[in-house]
């Protein structure tokens with residue numbers, strides 16, 4: 001077993017950006033699966049962010065834009081959505097998907113969510129609402145991100161973020177990470193290590209960060225969002241094509257060693273087989289707040 005190198009936020013972020021460039025096609029291809037998985041939680045997130053007609057909304061770490069389309073529909077033709085992401089390749093899918101769906105109120109901007117208000121087009125106090133779906137936990141410095149979101153919001157503007165909850169309530173992710181680390185010859189990792197899939201799942205952590213960033217009325221709602229699929233193979237197909245954090249861990253292995261890791265992951269995930277298919281539990285934290 002080798003020691004993990006000390007955590008370097010900038011190197012980590014560069015690796016995250018590269019991995020999402022590679023996973024962009026896979027994430028977009030699995031759009032219908034992701035949409036079904038997150039449908040209810042996304043509507044709850046948009047409700048909690050108070051998204052309404054004619055608003056200007058900032059969608060951070062927008063990915064291929066699945067939630068962007070829902071925001072565009074809610075704000076309507078007199079509203080505006082700015083979808084941003086670290087990865088140009090995945091954001092290109094967001095732009096294309098919005099165009100194909102006929103939304104003219106969507107713009108995209110490549111940028112790091114931790115510093116995005118440095119961009120000329122994101123002035124201070126210019127957005128009615130900010131949302132970030134399954135993105136903030138990948139930021140090595142989520143507090144910097146929340147501070148940037150705070151600055152971009154108009155006074156009384158609302159925010160809602162969605163992240164994964166506690167490791168015990170997201171057992172498939174815990175299995176994926178721990179098995180990948182073992183095969184990569186790396187020691188077990190603190191699940192709350194910055195930038196990891198479960199990094200913001202520690203009870204009380206995200207609420208504390210929101211408060212430190214200056215938000216008021218901070219409240220988290222837990223939602224169960226099980227992945228219901230025909231078989232474990234479908235889940236693995238999704239993970240292998242698009243779950244960049246696992247690829248990041250396995251990246252240094254040769255093909256045979258990678259395959260051995262995936263075989264063991266599959267065996268373990270079969271624990272979630274049901275009489276009719278496969279159901280992987282997931283717990284999401286939806287944290288909403290208001291800028292004073």
Ligand SMILES: C[S@@+](CC[C@H](N)C(=O)[O-])C[C@H]1O[C@@H](n2cnc3c(N)ncnc32)[C@H](O)[C@@H]1O
Nearest residue numbers: 020061062063085086087112113133134135138
């Ligand atoms: C799991 S995907 C979620 C995409 C989309 N929000 C969704 O739910 O379908 C995570 C996204 O976060 C983006 N991301 C990761 N770190 C980021 C950062 N520091 N700034 C902006 N985006 C980031 C990735 O490029 C990727 O598109």
